[in-house]
Amino acid sequence: MEFFKDMWLFFRERKKYWLLPVVLILLIMGLILVFGGGSAMAPFIYTLF
Amino acid sequence: MKIILPKILGISAFYHDAAAAIAVDGKILAAAQEERFTRIKHTPDFPIEAIRYCLEETGLSLEELDAVVFYDKPFLKFERLLQTYYDFAPRGFLSFMKAMPVWLREKLFLKREIHHGLKQVAGKYDSKNVTLLFPEHHLSHAASAFYPSPFKDAAILTIDGVGEWCTASICYGREKDITMLKSLHFPDSVGLLYSAFTYYLGFMVNSGEYKLMGLAPYGNPEAEETRKFAEAIEKEIVQIYNDGSVKLNQQYFNYATGLRMVNHKKWEKLFGFPRKEDEEPLEQHHCNLALAIQQVTEKIVLKMAAEAKRLTGSEYLCMAGGVALNCVANGKLLQSGLFKDIYIQPASGDAGGAVGAALAAHHIFFSQNRNPEMPDGMSGTYLGPSFSEKEILAMSRKVKAVFHPYESEDTLCEKVAAYIADGKVVGWFQGRMEFGPRALGNRSILADPRNPEMQKKLNLKIKYREGFRPFAPAISETKCGDWFDLHSKSPYMLLVAPVQPKQRHALPKGYLNMALYDRLYFQRSTIPAVTHLDFSARVQTVSGKTNPRFEKLLAAFDALTGTPILVNTSFNVRGEPIVCTPFDAYRCFMSMDMDVLVVNDYIYIKEEQPDFENKEIWMVNFKKD
Numbered sequence: 001m002e003f004f005k006d007m008w009l010f011f012r013e014r015k016k017y018w019l020l021p022v023v024l025i026l027l028i029m030g031l032i033l034v035f036g037g038g039s040a041m042a043p044f045i046y047t048l049f
Numbered sequence: 050m051k052i053i054l055p056k057i058l059g060i061s062a063f064y065h066d067a068a069a070a071i072a073v074d075g076k077i078l079a080a081a082q083e084e085r086f087t088r089i090k091h092t093p094d095f096p097i098e099a100i101r102y103c104l105e106e107t108g109l110s111l112e113e114l115d116a117v118v119f120y121d122k123p124f125l126k127f128e129r130l131l132q133t134y135y136d137f138a139p140r141g142f143l144s145f146m147k148a149m150p151v152w153l154r155e156k157l158f159l160k161r162e163i164h165h166g167l168k169q170v171a172g173k174y175d176s177k178n179v180t181l182l183f184p185e186h187h188l189s190h191a192a193s194a195f196y197p198s199p200f201k202d203a204a205i206l207t208i209d210g211v212g213e214w215c216t217a218s219i220c221y222g223r224e225k226d227i228t229m230l231k232s233l234h235f236p237d238s239v240g241l242l243y244s245a246f247t248y249y250l251g252f253m254v255n256s257g258e259y260k261l262m263g264l265a266p267y268g269n270p271e272a273e274e275t276r277k278f279a280e281a282i283e284k285e286i287v288q289i290y291n292d293g294s295v296k297l298n299q300q301y302f303n304y305a306t307g308l309r310m311v312n313h314k315k316w317e318k319l320f321g322f323p324r325k326e327d328e329e330p331l332e333q334h335h336c337n338l339a340l341a342i343q344q345v346t347e348k349i350v351l352k353m354a355a356e357a358k359r360l361t362g363s364e365y366l367c368m369a370g371g372v373a374l375n376c377v378a379n380g381k382l383l384q385s386g387l388f389k390d391i392y393i394q395p396a397s398g399d400a401g402g403a404v405g406a407a408l409a410a411h412h413i414f415f416s417q418n419r420n421p422e423m424p425d426g427m428s429g430t431y432l433g434p435s436f437s438e439k440e441i442l443a444m445s446r447k448v449k450a451v452f453h454p455y456e457s458e459d460t461l462c463e464k465v466a467a468y469i470a471d472g473k474v475v476g477w478f479q480g481r482m483e484f485g486p487r488a489l490g491n492r493s494i495l496a497d498p499r500n501p502e503m504q505k506k507l508n509l510k511i512k513y514r515e516g517f518r519p520f521a522p523a524i525s526e527t528k529c530g531d532w533f534d535l536h537s538k539s540p541y542m543l544l545v546a547p548v549q550p551k552q553r554h555a556l557p558k559g560y561l562n563m564a565l566y567d568r569l570y571f572q573r574s575t576i577p578a579v580t581h582l583d584f585s586a587r588v589q590t591v592s593g594k595t596n597p598r599f600e601k602l603l604a605a606f607d608a609l610t611g612t613p614i615l616v617n618t619s620f621n622v623r624g625e626p627i628v629c630t631p632f633d634a635y636r637c638f639m640s641m642d643m644d645v646l647v648v649n650d651y652i653y654i655k656e657e658q659p660d661f662e663n664k665e666i667w668m669v670n671f672k673k674d
Contacts, residue, residue, distance in 0.1 A: 003158060010124040019131055030153035 055415045059407030061120040065091045068400035069099035071107050072407040079106035080432040080484040082400045085629040095166035111171045118410045120402030121186035123159040125213035141306025184409045186212025193405025194369035195222035197426035198392035204357035209370035210240035221361045225412040225419040230360045236305045246342040248310040251325035256674045266583040268340025269561045278341035293353030350378040364389040373397040380545035395430045395541035396485030429595030433482025444631045451657040466605035473644035478634040487542045488619035490599035492627045496616040503578035510642040514623040522579035523617035525603045526590035542589040624671030639667035
């Protein structure tokens with residue numbers, strides 16, 4: 001949670017809100033790749049991509 | 050709550066040259082690079098061993114620290130990455146795919162990584178009790194130069210490859226405050242410009258820049274080719290403005306989005322030859338190009354310094370950042386008389402960011418006053434580990450080494466001076482290890498600068514490195530003026546100065562057109578091993594106050610030979626970090642053609658060591674740098 005709080009404070013300080021969705025998508029993709037490889041999530045990923 | 054005597058740990062890591070430093074009440078008490086412990090040169094790994102050493106040296110535990118300070122801002126750096134990919138899209142897709150996993154796994158979650166690293170340093174550790182701070186990269190550099198400097202107020206110039214966005218900055222330091230006045234942003238960067246030429250001339254980026262600087266004097270300053278190269282660089286590659294800021298023509302570069310530094314085709318078309326491969330022989334056009342980029346870099350640095358003078362009106366200048374290690378440019382800047390005096394952080398690269406981060410937190414975050422120290426606050430950079438007699442004897446027993454103890458320092462120095470005067474190469478290991486890239490008399494290889502064969506011997510038989518590389522002289526600061534035209538102290542080997550004319554030999558006709566190695570081996574002066582092709586030398590002035598034993602050795606050599614100078618090069622072989630422990634020193638001594646090793650009060654003679662002819666068994670393969 002501390003990470004998201006820091007990130008939000010950073011975007012607010014820098015006024016670069018357009019980066020927020022980019023970072024979120026990257027993080028979600030990262031999570032899927034980390035936890036999805038070779039697991040029960042794999043079929044879900046294949047249907048997505 | 051007012052904190053008394055803040056105890057601060059500074060960290061630099063995850064890019065290159067990981068390091069740690071501890072400041073207590075604004076005084077740097079310990080600092081070391083991680084590479085010295087792990088034996089992996091320029092390692093970016095979290096500096097677990099360096100932190101462990103700093104804590105041991107200062108007798109502190111992690112719980113006692115008031116702050117842990119990382120030397121840059123990871124989110125700001127990530128913003129730069131994303132924005133750069135966005136600006137250059139679709140170029141950079143491959144680089145993006147390569148960079149993102151590392152960021153998403155590690156670099157973006159730097160707080161977690163730091164806590165994880167600290168837990169490895171000390172098993173029991175509560176992350177909630179630690180204040181983590183992240184000053185900007187160039188503020189860390191500026192702080193590393195200004196706070197240890199002896200000046201009350203000074204202009205500060207930081208120049209490197211890139212931090213977060215900033216690639217160079219001009220600041221003003223006064224008392225405990227640093228104010229940023231001007232900055233240059235990525236992708237326009239003097240450091241990256243120099244690194245691009247380093248890459249094109251076959252050296253490794255982030256480690257071969259000083260080789261490029263050493264190669265430049267082999268260039269012919271009178272050649273039409275050199276003039277054309279310099280002209281092409283300024284016309285096509287970099288636009289230099291009057292305030293020293295630069296604009297790099299990105300069509301020639303690939304670093305912003307790619308996995309290489311330059312656009313090969315365009316460079317080959319511009320300079321008329323392809324990128325030099327590592328083992329390819331050096332030719333005159335390589336040297337001429339090295340000279341051209343060195344000249345252009347000096348021009349930019351001088352303009353930046355002039356702008357710093359104009360903006361601050363200060364008589365003094367502090368410098369840091371990788372480009373501040375360009376001692377040729379530094380020497381020219383000093384000679385220009387623009388500033389009364391210049392102070393350069395001895396660990397100007399990213400390792401020094403650990404020192405700067407700790408000091409920035411002390412003076413800015415904790416708002417502590419500053420009292421400049423004389424000659425400076427870096428303790429001669431002797432901030433690393435030292436080893437006791439017991440440890441040295443234990444190592445000697447373990448490797449069955451034969452040694453001679455010397456109780457009197459005077460006798461030891463006289464004996465070693467005699468060995469050196471007799472043409473022997475000596476490994477000199479004393480007291481605390483240096484912090485930063487230079488060996489300054491505690492982890493050094495020493496030799497006779499008068500010996501006409503010494504430069505060749507040291508390069509090829511001792512350090513196993515490129516034959517063209519120059520060596521630096523160490524000289525007692527009281528005798529410097531007789532030998533070098535240097536009007537300032539240079540304790541950290543960061544200034545290049547000309548050898549005095551009275552020490553020079555006349556050059557033969559057509560010298561500049563002679564073959565490269567014929568020029569190199571021509572005896573240019575009374576101290577040929579430390580006189581570069583253009584009569585320059587990267588001088589280290591030694592003070593009895595900061596290194597009394599080294600000064601005594603220089604005096605002993607002077608008494609014996611009339612020359613108060615020794616060749617001083619770092620104690621390592623090519624690709625190896627400078628030795629840290631007595632065992633590192635002994636192993637290195639046994640693996641090369643070094644004749645004598647001195648570890649504190651003990652002398653080891655090569656021929657007396659067991660199996661001394663079989664140096665292969667001591668050799669470790671280091672990745673060439």
